[in-house]
Each structure stands twice: as C-alpha cells, then as structure tokens.
Amino acid sequence: xxxxxxxxxxxxxxxxxxxxxxxxxxxALAGIDVLLFDTRAEAxxxxxxxxxxxxxxxxxxxxxAADAAARASARIVAADELSAFSGCHLVVEAIVEKLDxxxxxxxxxxxxxxxxxxxxxxxxxxxxxxxxAACRVPGRVGGFHxxxxxxxxxxxxxxxxxxxDARVGDALIALARRMGHTPVRAKDxxxxxxxxxxxxxxxxxxxxxxxxxxxxxxxxxxLRGAAGFRLGPFELLDLxxxxxxxxxxxxxxxxxxxxxxxxxxxxxxxxxxxxxLGRKSGRGFYTYAxxxxxxxxxxxxGANVASAAALAPIWVSRRDAAARAQVLGLLxxxxxxxxxxxxxxxxxxxxxLPLGQDATAAALAExxxxxxxxxxxxLFAGGHLTLMTTPITDPAAxxxxxxxxxxxxxxxxxxxxSPGFVAQRVVAMIVNIGCDIAQQRIATxxxxxxxxxxxxxxxxxxxxxxxALGATTVLSILEALHDFYRDxxxxxxxxxxxxxxxxxxxxxxxx
Numbered sequence: 287x288x289x290x291x292x293x294x295x296x297x298x299x300x301x302x303x304x305x306x307x308x309x310x311x312x313x314a315l316a317g318i319d320v321l322l323f324d325t326r327a328e329a330x331x332x333x334x335x336x337x338x339x340x341x342x343x344x345x346x347x348x349x350x351a352a353d354a355a356a357r358a359s360a361r362i363v364a365a366d367e368l369s370a371f372s373g374c375h376l377v378v379e380a381i382v383e384k385l386d387x388x389x390x391x392x393x394x395x396x397x398x399x400x401x402x403x404x405x406x407x408x409x410x411x412x413x414x415x416x417x418x419a420a421c422r423v424p425g426r427v428g429g430f431h432x433x434x435x436x437x438x439x440x441x442x443x444x445x446x447x448x449x450x451d452a453r454v455g456d457a458l459i460a461l462a463r464r465m466g467h468t469p470v471r472a473k474d475x476x477x478x479x480x481x482x483x484x485x486x487x488x489x490x491x492x493x494x495x496x497x498x499x500x501x502x503x504x505x506x507x508x509l510r511g512a513a514g515f516r517l518g519p520f521e522l523l524d525l526x527x528x529x530x531x532x533x534x535x536x537x538x539x540x541x542x543x544x545x546x547x548x549x550x551x552x553x554x555x556x557x558x559x560x561x562x563l564g565r566k567s568g569r570g571f572y573t574y575a576x577x578x579x580x581x582x583x584x585x586x587x588g589a590n591v592a593s594a595a596a597l598a599p600i601w602v603s604r605r606d607a608a609a610r611a612q613v614l615g616l617l618x619x620x621x622x623x624x625x626x627x628x629x630x631x632x633x634x635x636x637x638x639l640p641l642g643q644d645a646t647a648a649a650l651a652e653x654x655x656x657x658x659x660x661x662x663x664x665l666f667a668g669g670h671l672t673l674m675t676t677p678i679t680d681p682a683a684x685x686x687x688x689x690x691x692x693x694x695x696x697x698x699x700x701x702x703x704s705p706g707f708v709a710q711r712v713v714a715m716i717v718n719i720g721c722d723i724a725q726q727r728i729a730t731x732x733x734x735x736x737x738x739x740x741x742x743x744x745x746x747x748x749x750x751x752x753x754a755l756g757a758t759t760v761l762s763i764l765e766a767l768h769d770f771y772r773d774x775x776x777x778x779x780x781x782x783x784x785x786x787x788x789x790x791x792x793x794x795x796x797x
Contacts (some may be wrong), residue, residue: 288376288402288403288404288457290460291460295319296374297318297375297376297377298321298322298365298378298399299695300368300378300391300395301380301408301464302330303377304320304434306435307333307336307337307381309342311341312437313360315358316427316465318361318465319361320363321364321371322334322362322363322397323366330364331364333362334355334363338359341355357431371396372398374399376404376461377395378430379391379406380432382493383410383703385413385417388407388412389416392421393420396423402719404426404428404454404457405428407430408429408431411477411538413447414429414446414450414474415449418447423605424450425450427447427450428446428458429443429445429447429472429782430442430443430462431478433480441467441737442468443469443478443480444462445474448474455471470729470734472737473726476537477534477541479539479734479738480735482538482723482728483737483738484713485719486547486718486719486720487509487742487744488523488531489535490715490716491518492551492553492554493551494704494711495520499704502518503520503572505520506518506521508517509698511669512666512709514669515744520570521571523554524570527564528558529558529566531554532558533547533552546773547718547719549773549775554587557571592694598633599633600624600637600686601634602625602637603638609639609667613662617691620694636654637659637660638662639657641759641762641763642762642766643766645660647770648661656678657678658683659679660673660674661674661707663708663709665755669782670696670697671696671698672700673688674700674703675702684700705766706766713760714767718782720734720749720752720792721781721782722779724781724792725781731749732795733749734748748794753792758790
C-alpha cells in the first residue's frame, strides 16, 4: 500500500478533461509527479500545457509563487499509453460516467500496475463496489470523488466499497489532505454524502412548484432571503444543467428502489425533453442574456394595495407568544392598525402563525373565518417574509396584509395554501435526509455537515441546521406534513425522532 506522504509519489490520472486536469493541478502543487492519459491522444498532449497556463495565471494574480507554479507544471507529463503507468503508486480515473467503461479501464490497468497500486474512481453516482467487483484485486479499489472545479471545491468524498481494504480509504484520506483538500469518508451508497443530501432542496422545491403553491422564482427568493441559501433550487438546477441534474435525481431514486424521499418531478423531465437545460442552453427555469439571468417579473404590489392597509386592522394569533411579538413589532414599525383583542373584530384581517400546518387548518383550529385569514411563516420571519392564503381568502384581506408588511420594508412573497409554507418544508426535508444519512451510518455526523457546507455551499450542514431550529420543531413540521399528505416521503428519520425525544444535538454520534 502506498504512503501518501512519501517524498516521491507518482499519480496516474486517466481522463484529461476538466476534472482530470483539476486533479492533476492540485496533485502537482502538492509535490506529486503526475502522468496524464486520455484515449484522445490530443487531449492528453494538450492537458499539461493547459494546466501550466492556469498555474501561470494564478502566479500572475499573486495567488501562487512563480517558482512554485513552474515546479508544479514540470511535474505533469502526458502519457501515450497506459503501459506508462507501470510505476504509479495510485491511479485515479476521471472518465465517462459509465460502469462498463470504468470496469474495463481498471481491468486494463491491473495488467500494467503493481498489485499494491491503489485504483481510485472519481465516480459521482456509480457504485464503487460494482466497479471493484470486476477487478482481480478488488480490495485496492476505492472512491475518490472530487467536485468541479477541483482547485476551488475543497472537499473530496472518500468512498469505502464493500470489497475495499480499509487501508485504501486511510491512504486516500491522507492524500486528500496532502493536496490541500478536506476529505469526508462515506460508505458506498447511492449519492454518497453530497449528492444524497442535496435531494431535499431540489426535489422538495420541484414538488412545491408542482402543487401550484408558488412559482419557481418565489421558491428561490424565499429560500435565499428567508433561509439563507446562496442559490435557490431552480437557480441551482439552471447552473448545473438539467442534462446533469435530472439523470442524477432519477438514478438516486431508482438505486434506492423508489424511496419516496428522493422522488423526482415530471416538471424537470419535461423541461429536459424540451432542451431547457439552464445557463448552457440560454434558457432553463430562467432566461439568460449574455450569460446573466433575466430578472423575472416582480411580485404584485401597488397603490390599491397600500390604500387597503389603512382600512383594515390586523389581528395576530396568540398561540406563539414569541412569534406574535416579532410580528407585532414589524406591523408597528409600518404604522399598521392593530386589533389587540382576545378575538378579532369582524372587520379585522386575521394572521395565524402555524408550524407545519397550512393556513386553512390553522384558521379552523382557532375558530377564525378563513375568508379573512392569512398565515405568516413564524420560523423564518427575520428576513424574507412568506404570507399564505387559504383557498377562500378575500383578495382585500390579502392585499391589506401584504401592504402592511411592505410598508415595514420587509421583502415578501404571497403563496397558496401549503402545510409548512416553503422554507419550513424544504429545510425540514434537508434536515431529515441528513439525519437518515447519519442513521444509516453512511458517514459520521461531522462529515455529513462538512461535506454539505463545502460541497453544496449551504449556510449550515443539515444537522447543524436542524439544531438551529430545534429537533422538536423539525419533527413537528415533518409530522404535520406526513399527517396532511399521508405520503411516506415525509416520515421522520429515527435519528431525528430519538434526538428530539432526548433533547440532544443532531450532531451527537452514537457511542
């Protein structure tokens, strides 16, 4: 077994595309000799110069010393044949995402390299075990999943297949650290950590749009402004491209034997068939001009809405004292008339603050008139606000509530009735999937959160996100969703249930 910290280490990289070049770049900068091979001879021949140019550019920008760039460039050499890999200590494949191709490549490599040479696959969605099973020495095969662009995405998933020798994973962990990346270790399961954990944001966002609760731009605005995500699900789908994202959604769903938590949406399948891929095609969920998204039409407002606010007092539910105080503070800042009675006056607009429930259920539970009632998301009321109507909310009541909050300077979206609004249900799904990754012992709680924050750029890892809201709060949202839809998609993970009952952090590992 190779020592990742030995002074002279020779790494073979098969595949001279963007991913292979990125791996070669960080390896060379770490003092590792790199051999690059590609079945397209011109690609392999061009790759060292392309990486060298990138390193020169970094040096010119002051991000790298010129002599370090020159030394790293000199360490990358193109190989004409796989036979040149005979002296490699490790080979990483970064070729097409097809099982037969990867199996065939490793069988070819086994005829060339020594038996203690580690063979690592950069697969993002295929089973490491399936790849290793076709090898003569399956124990030396492990997963080494980088994210693009490799030099900037500082996380790498180290995957232990069923047949992998534990020392292979240990060596890959050490190598990742030598190359300046953060390794996270996972069992060989569909989606590993990052692609697995990402199901909550994307599939729940698609489901909300599919139910007609909100449009895609509203969903993105709420999740950015209220929950702190850098990109909403539809902005992210446009960035990665539906030709990439939709097959991954379908693959993970089918590899888990149609697990409802990962159920894809026909919306994405239809748009893929229409060629609406996202940025790369100039049109996806958004339209792009000169590489930038054309802003969608703003949500409704206007003078008629403002005048309505001056006429209708607003009564706020007393069921959540802390949330009520926060909402009353916003209304007071806007100078909105407030009905402070125990029960609302006949002319007042009623505002309920449900957790997990829809506006209809919350109105009926408090004996309120659904025609005069709206719901405000109390869990995410510190940034972008979300108002929700019942199916029979009077437009005048809706406009009065909207105008009151607009006068307070708060960004606002008005959506149709839904248990859990937008942010509650999406964040609850993200937390629940993270909990189930921990429950399955796919990775440690710390590695789950580390992988998601580095690999997906979420404001927090799913378990820390759950801790911030409170495990009992997340559990309540999921139970309400499950009761309403009667869909096993929303069943809470045992990891979440037990830690909510015990009152301990979701990041608490089992002893």
